[in-house]
Amino acid sequence: MERQLVRALSAALIYGAWSNQVFAIDAGQVLAKLQGKIVHLRVAGQEAPGETFVQPIHGSGVIVKTGASDPRLKFRILTAGHVVKSDASWAPLGSRVNRDVYIIAEYGPGSVEFRPVTGVLVNGQNDIAQVVTGPTTTLAADLNPTPLISGNKYVVVSWGMSGDRVAESAGAKVVKVIGSDDVDPELVQLEGELVPTESGSPVLDETGAVVAIVVMREVTGGVSKKALALPIQKLTEWIKGNQGVPVAEAARPDLAKLVGQTTGLCIFLGKRSALARTQLRYPDAPFGRDILSQVQQRASGGTEASFTLFDKPLRIATQAEAINVRSRCPELEDGKAYYGSVVSQLTAKNQIKVGAIQAMRYLGDVFYWARVTEVISSE
Structure with missing residues (x-):
């Protein structure tokens, strides 16, 4: 101020x-x-x-x-x-x-x-x-x-x-x-x-x-x-x-129940600039360097607005602790990003399967978001 x-x-x-x-x-x-x-x-x-x-x-x-x-x-x-x-x-x-x-x-x-x-x-x-x-x-x-x-x-x-x-x-x-x-x-x-x-x-x-x-x-x-x-x-x-x-x-709703009741849930996979850092910041790459590298490599080799990549379940890095799941993926409009509301969190105790991945170019960076299709509990 x-x-x-x-x-x-x-x-x-x-x-x-x-x-x-x-x-x-x-x-x-x-x-x-x-x-x-x-x-x-x-x-x-x-x-x-x-x-x-x-x-x-x-x-x-x-x-x-x-x-x-x-x-x-x-x-x-x-x-x-x-x-x-x-x-x-x-x-x-x-x-x-x-x-x-x-x-x-x-x-x-x-x-x-x-x-x-x-x-x-x-x-x-x-x-x-x-x-x-x-x-x-x-x-x-x-x-x-x-x-x-x-x-x-x-x-x-x-x-x-x-x-x-x-x-x-x-x-x-x-x-x-x-x-x-x-x-x-x-x-x-x-x-x-x-x-x-x-x-x-x-x-x-x-x-x-x-x-x-x-x-x-x-x-x-x-x-x-x-x-x-x-x-x-x-x-x-x-x-x-x-x-x-x-x-x-x-309080946060149970993620597994939400996936069964709601379509369009979205989760953040990471942003391109995170890979340039020697020391990874896990808020910028919550699933780790290897997963983000695979996403970046696939995105740079294609021209489509969205793509699928992973058949196997994904688990967040332990250093990330927890990341938020949104009601929908972000949208860009008039140079501004509109985010879906946060509806739950993903922790390391659960794995997820993701579907379509989209690359959002915003603020001089590329942000990768993915649709959540399934939650696999480890408990």
Whole structure:
């Protein structure tokens, strides 16, 4: 979120007295402590009626631990609310305007989370959000709910962009606390050159603990050298789950029953650009490199809009954990992709047979989708 700077910035110091920081904070060392705990968020899809936004939206987030006793609900990704949007901005299931939140991490969840079936809790008043992590998440950043000290330096860690590509790994930069914001005293001003993808980025102390979340940049003449962050001390109870509605994943229908009742179910096989990476990202190739290579080779050797390839059942890679099954394959219209709603998930416990495969050319890449014709349970 950007706010045009049309006023003199205050340097009010209600977050603590000026402090002569005697230690030199090392951004690289702090970054090393956050390996596997920082994620990049990519939000794409179709706008809801009356809504306009430049997509995809890119932002950053940090994995934190909640107070939930259920291990499936224990970890959450903390980010800025405007990155994932509030519930009112998301279209209902079954419509043509569902939007997806893709979560990419260097050593973190490494999975794809879809908004229609995955918990997203937004605190609109503070522009902060919690997003469900993958079921095997075990790492989380520490929280430090102490006031930020004016004049002290902290580290902002985020996933940057190079053109339209997400950086291969997270980066870090040092910022200085100016003081509280004169418009919203709940927020603290940071001095440092920040970019749009740093919305939702954690602000860290020298130990690597999260002290705040970046929620807004201030822009003057197209340049942003100040940002606003919400201190963790304002969110401790909300993060721990003692206030508000707990985040929970929606129930998913049984896939085998759906296949017997519904025609046109579709699943993502992967995208062409995934094969160019040395280290495979399983959200981009959920069935593994070999299956995607076979699909790519067959697609490049033909001219038809769709084709069949596999007689044998397919199983997703264990690293993919689970992938979503949609009510229909995507459609391109006026340069935009319209996705079917997410109706269930495929996990490694089941195999599937697929029929027609289609190649969708979109955003400079080729995405491969296949019709689901049969589900074979391993149980």
